[in-house]
Amino acid sequence: MDHDHTANAHHAARPTCWTVVVPGPFFGGFTYHLEAGQTPPCPGARVRVPFGKSERVAVVIEAAEPDGQETRPIAAVLDPEPLLDDRTLACLRWAAAYYHHPLGEVVFAALPKALRGERELQVEALSLTESGRQALEDGAARGERQREALATLKDADDAVPATALAAAAVRRRLIEHGWAQIVSMTAPADWPSSSENDKTTAPALKNEQAVAVEAVAAGLARFGAWLLQGVTGSGKTEVYLALIEQVLESGRQVLVVVPEISLTPQLIQRFARRLDVVPAVLHSGLADGERLAAWRAVAAGKAQLVIGTRSAAFVPLPKAGLIVVDEEHDAALKQQEGFLYHARDVLVWRARQLDVPILLGSATPSLETLRHAWDGRYHHLHLTERATGAPMPNIHCLDIRAQPMEGGLSPALMRAIERHLLAGGQVMLYLNRRGYASSLVCHACGWVAGCPHCDAFLTWHRQAGRLRCHHCGFEQGVPADCPSCQAPLSVRGMGTEQLEDVLAARFPGFGIVRLDRDATAGKGVMAESLARVARGEARLVVGTQMLVKGHDFPGVSLVGVVNADQALFASDFRGPERFAQSLLQVAGRAGRAERPGEVLVQTHDPEHPVLRRLLSEDYEAVMAAELAEREQAELPPTRFAALVRADAPNGAAARAFLTRVADDLRERQGDELAVWGPVSAPLARRAGRYRFQLLLLARVRSVLHQALWQVDESVGSRRPGQGLRWSVDVDPIDLA
Template sequence: MNSSAKPLPHKASLPASATDVSATPRVIVQVAFDVPLDRVFDYLAPRPLPAGVRVLAQFGPRKLVGVVVGQAAASPHQLRPLLAVLDELPPLPDDWLALTRFAARYYHYPLGQTLFTALPTALRNPPRRTLALPPVYALSEAGAAWQPPARAARQLALWARLRQGPLALDDEARALHPQAGKLLREWLAAGWLAQVTPAQAAMTVSPGPALTDEQREVVDGLSWAGFSATLLDGITGSGKTEVYLQWIAQALAAGRQALVLVPEINLTPQLEARFRARFPHTPTVCLHSNLADGARAQAWLAAWEGRARLVIGTRLAVFTPLPELGLIVVDEEHDGSFKQQDGLRYHARDLAVWRAQQAGAPVVLGSATPSLESVAAVQAGRYRHARLTRRASAAALPQIHLLDIRRQLLDEGLSAAAWQALADGLAAGETSLVFINRRGWAPVLACVDCGWLSSCPHCAARLVLHWHDRRLQCHHCGHHEAIPHACPSCGNPDLKPLGQGTQRIEAALRRQFPQARIARIDRDTVSRRDAWAEIDRQVRAGELDILVGTQMLAKGHDFPSLSRVVALNADGGLYSADFRAEERLFALLTQVAGRAGRGALPGQVWVQTQFPDHPLYLALREHDVAGFAQRLLEERASAGYPPAVFQALLRADAPELDTAMAFLREVRQYAACHGDVLSLGPAPASMARLAGRERAQLLLQAERRAPLHAALSALCSGLDDWARPFGSALRWSLDVDPQEL
């Protein structure tokens, strides 16, 4: 970190890390709470408080943590005083508050709930202990000539790390020695160490592979003079990650912080390991849902304080405070997991672009299959376009074979050609991947006599057969039940699974290839983050012959020995009523195919389909990402779909569908007053019943953002009033730029 960065103060605290406010309060402050009300609340404070200070206040019968967002000159109401000022940390930074204000405004979500969505859980509640950053230690002049006894190997490891630069008493130090805290304090008392303000460790970069000419041109082409948005459009295996690393090194060398957003961090262990290997002494934190609340808060605070120079995280990490932000990278920018689907329905990619613009820093959106929104931004001149058209290893893109299965008898879902491809790979000692984006044994259990299908009692969905667990499970609401011994409708004991899932394919492969070493990778088998590291080790050590998995295998994995991919049941994506389904299917199949042939072995991909002449499959076979995107953009413009237009989706759910529909009809009558906004619906949602509630939706659409948001602002001011006659049974939510219809 630059020496100019200011450390967070570590203040003494009251019982709950707070300052007493018993003095006569005189100042009126406006406080935002984590409540579903789009307003702030006035309280009396003992002194002027800057925006961003956390406070404790009585809110009805509850004591809640709030955030001061401003001051008021006067109030017509009798006001309560604050209970405490939680000032063990400084006020939340202005740029962070600006980001949350923008998110609340753009997504039409209460400011208080937006603020508390962006805060770590440990900062959302009254503190049980003082939140303070760990002390940081560095070698003193006397310590430069001293070291622990030679027999104390772990002490020596801790000391060797201190020789590389300042060290905080955090997880890194405790991993080197379980009693790191005790040792560091002893060495401090002996004069071997000095406690310092947090500072950047000596910036060292491990050597990486030589850049190709194309990579070098892309790296040199990034502008560091203020804000810029770049779409890094690179084929699978083209070395996008290496380009990211080069840019991150430049940002770190300039004394700046870097933020890297990834779709799902527990699916990309190679990426995290690669970053840590390249920057071994750069303080790095990872923010994701697997972290405990305390660990997440400490990582968040380290980034805010400026000690963490590199932050890697999933979508919520876009809200991490970074005082010296110099670069944002959004990897796999097309991925749907960057869109939050409940609560504050933000899109992390879009917020990353806004945040980079506010910080005057470059943002890079990387993908082998860019989203149509990003392609349209390039065509409109808002984003710069950087391209990587060749694989970094000089390997060719995999050859894609379309297997026409319309007149073929399938064996456990695989055609004869697919079985032969796997047998050939096994004989050659190569690793193969069987991709089927459906976990479980089979999508549904059926009665061959009366046609009964296993259905969820709470959702408009089928119960998936999980044979190994002897249960039927809903993958939407979580309901599960035992497999019936006979048909619940007619009593027939002959129940059959229909279709295939990963479990069934795995069992079929084990029967066909009993000598093969097979691993199944889906959310049922990979529940621990370190499970990916073990799979990666096994593949690289040549201990696995065939992988069977879902889309979890499509993201960010680089297995040099994997040469063959067989994709099953891909056609399902062509039947969806969602206009984005074709775009998603193409991206998924391109990413899956891109796992093959990344090393010395040529890649071969077999895609089973009943529509081999479909434009999607023809573009996939030719690796024509740009042509496919252009065709979809033209179709979207002609049909009036995003990104040619802008949308918002008002959803409603209730125990009865008529209740939700009636509410939305009321809203539509008002929305019709806005002539620039088209209202479509209301109509039942694509999954009309979920978790026991009936769902409907109203789509609002405009050719420009401004009229749409003006209409949404007007609507939001009255939605609670329109909902009130329907009682507590009705719930509604607004989704701006929806990704699921």
């Protein structure tokens, strides 16, 4: 008995241990102990720990039982309170496991950049002493400012930041008299309670909008996944606003995630004016200080409405009431480098965890989401009519075979542009290729300007006077003539720059705006370009995929798709789905106001089955046919997929690595797992590295994940040597 008592006492005296994670390719956590006198950290707080020969900032995940192994001490506890609450930590742990990514990198990616280092959130503050309380009661404090400061301290639950209390001289007097003492506190996460804009009145909801609002509102107290499928211009945002208003009135928080930064300014202004709130905005374009302030206000429950891009999927939501994902089909919601998560899917998991509804909105839902709706896993809501009552535009094909083309535009499209411009309308032309020309070529010897680091051609950006690789970022000047034979060079293919030049020469005086990544790179340029279109100063709009991102162009009466074949004949099996989404999204920009809309699609294959279906049937019918083809080919969403990628300076090393992985999986997993490859990636060499990939398919999700854990365990490091790197992409949306 005495022996047991001694053992227990000895055990209790051992230092408390904690599991922490650091950013890096480490799948597990690391155990550290606290030394005597240190305040124990909270899970979700940052600490500084010795790591190798230096020190690193880490995040505490959980308390750990001492296991007899020697541990190193935590050097410092940086946060007295957790930055990430328990539910957010649980979500991050799930995401790291599901996407097979190192937990430390996942956790640090969820923090604003300003908190990934040692930035302190502690500020100097003052708290009231007992003698200060007495001085206030018996009148010993005679100065008006001193009495005001003491009253503020008395009313405060804890301490008050020094700079928010009174002038420095007044604070010094309070301390000298012993009426207040200096303490340290976490800087408060303040946020404005209301906007200074005049609140706008909500329009009367159309019947379908009202039905959708009523359906979701009936389930606001519990989890439910809702797909709001509405044609472009049907007023999905009004449905969002009506529901958000109800949630905000109940004192809870709403998270709205959009695919692109360019969409946030419009939403922020519209939401602020309608709801009389200041939305907290979270996206990568913010300065570190702005993002930190917004993130902390949300995490503290002070900011009720959050609008952000995919990284906002992991912000703590202590008062969660509703999650909205706008344009849920958009590929920008999937991270394509590093931690390869899909914000939409993470948020569905979070909504279930938080027991709140999630509303997924789109005119052209992804096949995965549609299948969930058809199977009854998601509630399916429809908005079939435009909010303005305007009819959907007619879509017509232009067969450009054997047609004389002028800068990529057929005579029929040129005539249509002229007709709409003269009638007072605006014209939008969609070409998903930026730059002036796809490449520079020499007709004399066949030389083509290629990237020295990638298996890709360099795009000519004429305005910048540069040749650029859109894959690795390499760029160089434009040669005056062919480097091989000194003959004159000519262009091949066209981009938005060239299209802008052609239209400006052919239709001078109408004003033109180009919307692509190059033209809108500067701060405020995008907003000004959209304002020029809204004011009617620019009657011609040329752009890439940026055009289909939910912008409202009420004056546009004609939309021209310059090169449909580029998407129709994509090598990825998702090509038909993406083409249908892009075409219907860009077509929906036409005819939203009083002018009837017209959409013209240039193609060399007007009989293509996907194109014919889009012209004769609705989107769901097209997707049903696409799903049937996927089922026949046993491709997602019929089967769950993961892509194992490997790249190395030596192509043989990358291929050999994936061959070993494939052979091992085939031997151990059997028929339950299909292993396709390894094959060269569509872009076989990028940034000087040779790329190969292995596609894994399984009808049961757990079989797929078991196979991936097997690979992790057998290989160990994601950097196994010879310059080799490998990664896992679960639920890939891009096989390139």
